[in-house]
Amino acid sequence: MSKSSSSTRLGDLAWxxxxxxxxxxxxLTYGVxxxxxxxxxxxxxxxxxxxxxIGQNIGTRLIDDYISKTSLLNPSGPSPCxxxxxxxxxxxxxxxxxxxxxxxxxxxxxxxxYSLVLSQNPxxxxxxxxxxxxxxxxxxxxxxxxKGCLESVGFEVEVEVVKDTVWGDECLxxxxxxxxRRRDELEGGFxxx
Amino acid sequence: xxxxxxxxxxxxxxxxxxxxxxxHTPPLQTNDWLRIGSTFHSLIAIxxxxxxxxxxxxxxxxxxxxxxxxxxxxxxxxxxxxxSDANVTNPPLNEIYAAWSDWVLKNPFYEIDMPxxxxxxxxxxxxxxxxxx
Numbered sequence: 001m002s003k004s005s006s007s008t009r010l011g012d013l014a015w016x017x018x019x020x021x022x023x024x025x026x027x028l029t030y031g032v033x034x035x036x037x038x039x040x041x042x043x044x045x046x047x048x049x050x051x052x053x054i055g056q057n058i059g060t061r062l063i064d065d066y067i068s069k070t071s072l073l074n075p076s077g078p079s080p081c082x083x084x085x086x087x088x089x090x091x092x093x094x095x096x097x098x099x100x101x102x103x104x105x106x107x108x109x110x111x112x113x114y115s116l117v118l119s120q121n122p123x124x125x126x127x128x129x130x131x132x133x134x135x136x137x138x139x140x141x142x143x144x145x146x147k148g149c150l151e152s153v154g155f156e157v158e159v160e161v162v163k164d165t166v167w168g169d170e171c172l173x174x175x176x177x178x179x180x181r182r183r184d185e186l187e188g189g190f191x192x193x
Numbered sequence: 194x195x196x197x198x199x200x201x202x203x204x205x206x207x208x209x210x211x212x213x214x215x216x217h218t219p220p221l222q223t224n225d226w227l228r229i230g231s232t233f234h235s236l237i238a239i240x241x242x243x244x245x246x247x248x249x250x251x252x253x254x255x256x257x258x259x260x261x262x263x264x265x266x267x268x269x270x271x272x273x274x275x276x277s278d279a280n281v282t283n284p285p286l287n288e289i290y291a292a293w294s295d296w297v298l299k300n301p302f303y304e305i306d307m308p309x310x311x312x313x314x315x316x317x318x319x320x321x322x323x324x325x326x
């Protein structure tokens with residue numbers, strides 16, 4: 001419980017220090033990006049995959065921002081991303097707050113999986129999906145971002161948007177499933193399997 | 194003079210950035226810097242592997258008679274090496290890491306794990322370390 005509130009405090013602090021932009025500018029810019037991917041008449045599954053890939057590329061860059069800024073704000077804190085289960089709390093209370101200004105609730109599904117539940121979707125303020133795009137994973141960039149972040153620190157994961165407000169669900173739910181720890185070739189090496 | 198130079202290696206061990214931080218920094222060739230950078234990367238890997246207990250950080254500091262080398266290994270595998278006078282107690286490695294995340298990684302034209310070409314990060318490092326050319 002205390003860990004949770006310290007994460008919340010750290011998230012609030014990081015949010016107060018990070019530069020802000022207009023939420024309309026942000027959601028519209030993202031909307032234009034998604035719409036641009038959709039215009040090339042590619043099926044929704046391809047657009048969703050592109051969004052995941054874009055998110056992954058963002059995640060591999062943002063993870064260093066997250067680690068460096070949180071260790072500056074909380075120098076005596078635990079070393080970040082040390083275990084898979086601790087990443088849930090870090091993403092939900094600190095990471096999402098720092099970059100999007102929202103927090104998520106964590107639902108632990110198993111030893112190797114958790115779901116992040118956001119009561120609001122910051123990407124989809126004005127979005128209504130047309131019928132022919134009803135299966136589009138509009139918020140897949142978030143899933144990709146989380147995947148990119150976790151893979152950069154050595155966790156192999158599958159991340160999926162399972163509920164989304166643009167599909168008429170009451171929340172945005174992102175499922176994170178651990179697939180194991182990637183050992184760095186050199187640093188984990190020299191050991192017999 | 195309190196800081197001498199900064200080196201950064203990528204997750205695969207290649208030198209991706211180096212800059213002098215003092216007029217007293219030895220004028221080495223780029224190839225020499227490359228060799229020094231990858232040597233450190235390997236030494237840290239060995240230090241992590243050779244320890245009987247699990248260590249997360251490996252080598253964090255090298256102490257010599259009149260200089261120190263402070264090392265920050267990030268969870269993403271990038272390593273920062275700051276060479277300084279022996280009397281420097283609080284090397285600003287975390288500030289440099291934060292500047293890296295801002296001025297290098299947020300540049301859309303920077304490719305991950307490639308050498309850094311931009312000047313803004315270098316200027317920011319010089320500001321943090323109080324070096325004016």
